[in-house]
Amino acid sequence: MAQVFISLGSNINKAHYIQAANTVLALHLTELTFSSVFESEAVGFSGKNFYNSVVGGNTTLELREFCQLLxxxxxxxxxxxxDKKFSPRTLDLDLLFYDDLICEIPAQIPRDEITKNAFVLWPLVEVAPNLIHPVLQKSIADIWQAYDKTQQKLWKVELPVV
Structure with a gap:
């Protein structure tokens, strides 16, 4: 059983796709944890604001299978x-951590966006503040504490109940 954390993002029909992803991920993970949903401006291109969140849970799938599932x-x-890297998205699912694995293939684990983007780090600290980043050997809470929070603006939002 592996502990995983996934970053979710959407800027096309964003409430729908974030909720849909949460529903589907709940079918494939156990011991789920959900962060708040945050809204932020697009990073790397000019576009509509994104909704972002992080889901944590456990999976029995091997890393390659889990990446294929996402x-x-x-x-x-x-x-x-x-789809181009910096473009509008219906749904973007990035595997942030797979246990304490460090690798580049089949995906970069841990994702470098963890330390670069507030829209990844703030929701991650909500669900895994004591998780130790296997490369930096610091807790997610300590990484968030040291993060320059003036770099990116984001705010919590409430999703409509469906």
Whole structure:
């Protein structure tokens, strides 16, 4: 059983796709934890604001299988394989941690966005403040404490009940 943390993002019909992702992930993970949902401006391109959150849980899938599952969920929710890196998204699922694994293939684990983007780090600190980053050997809470919070503006939002 592996402990995983996934970053969710959407700026197209964003409330719908964040809620849909939470529902689908709940079918594949146990011991789920959900962060608040945050809204932020697009980073790296000019576009509509994003909703972002983090989901934590446990999986019995091996790393490669889990990465394939996340890609399948993205495609089932309108994501195209040829979407540009910095562009609007129906759904973006990034695996942040898979236990304390450090690797580049089949995905960069841990994701470097953890320390670069408030829209990843703030929701992550809500669900895993005591988790130790395996490369930095610091807790997520300590990384968030040291983060320059003036770099990116984001705020919590309430999703409509569906």
């Amino acid at each position: 890609k399948k969920i993205e495609r089932e929710h309108g994501r195209k394989d040829n």
